[in-house]
Amino acid sequence: MSSLVPRRREPGELFGPRFTLFADMLAIGMATAVASLPLITAPTALAAACAVLRRAIREDRPVTLGEYVAEFRAHGLRRSVLAGMTAFAALTLIVLDLALARAGLPGAGPMSWVQSGLAAAGLVLALRAAADPDVSRGWGPALSRAVTRSVVDPVGCALIAAAVGLCVAFLWMLPLLGLLLPGPLAFAITAVELRVQPSHNR
Structure with a gap:
């Protein structure tokens, strides 16, 4: 594995490697937004964004659109659709539960807070699973490992x-x-995972 210490700027180079990583992060963000349209x-x-950014950080090199597409395709159509439908169904269920909790039913206030907390916890676990190096082999095992990591690393x-x-705040503004x-977001999740698993290679 190459050193994580940023290399020095070469003579005539306008921007250092940190700016290159920043630019890659934004480019991958746009690719992810487009790929998420369905x-x-x-x-x-x-x-896929977490995977390519993980390699960019560890190998200290720029990422390419081809890498992103390859990572996206590595999940397979069936696993991608199942993961997306599960996430969409969970989100729909949470929204409906919150709507019912705020409809004036007894105990609606505490229930909405409990459901919001569970939804936030589920979202964090899902994001940690997305950053798992082996998530392309299956979301179920990746989610299980995310639960273990969350217990060890709150x-x-x-x-x-x-x-x-x-x-969310930036999007609102x-x-x-x-x-x-x-x-x-993918960079932040990946950085959180790498800080406790620096030696894991994909």
């Missing part, structure tokens, strides 16, 4: 939740950023 492909699109869960909160935000 909605059910969003989990796979984010997982600070990582808090960091990912904070990253999601920042992305400037909706056009939605085309770029998947990149920073």
Whole structure:
């Protein structure tokens, strides 16, 4: 594995390697946004973004669109559709439950808080699963490993939740950023995972 220490800027080079990684992150964000347009492909699109950014960080080299497409295709159509439909069904169920909890039923207030907490926990676990190096082999095992990592590393869960909160705030302030935000989100999730698993190679 190549060194994680950024290389020095070459003579005549306008931008250093950190700017290259930043530019790659934004480019991958746009690719992820486009790949997520069918909605059910969003989990796979984010997982592919995490994979290519992980290699960019570890190998200290730029990423390419071809790499992203290859990672996306590695999940297979069936697994991608199943993961997307599961995520969409879970989101729909959460929204319906929250709507019912706020319909004036007894105990609606506490129930809505409990459901919001469970939804946030589920989202963090799903994001950690997306950053799993072997998620392309199956989302079920990746989610199981994400649960284990979350128990061992609760600070990582808090960091990912904070990253999601920042992305939501940026999207609320400037909706056009939605085309770029998947990149920073994938980078944040990947960085959280790499900080506790620096020696894991894909």
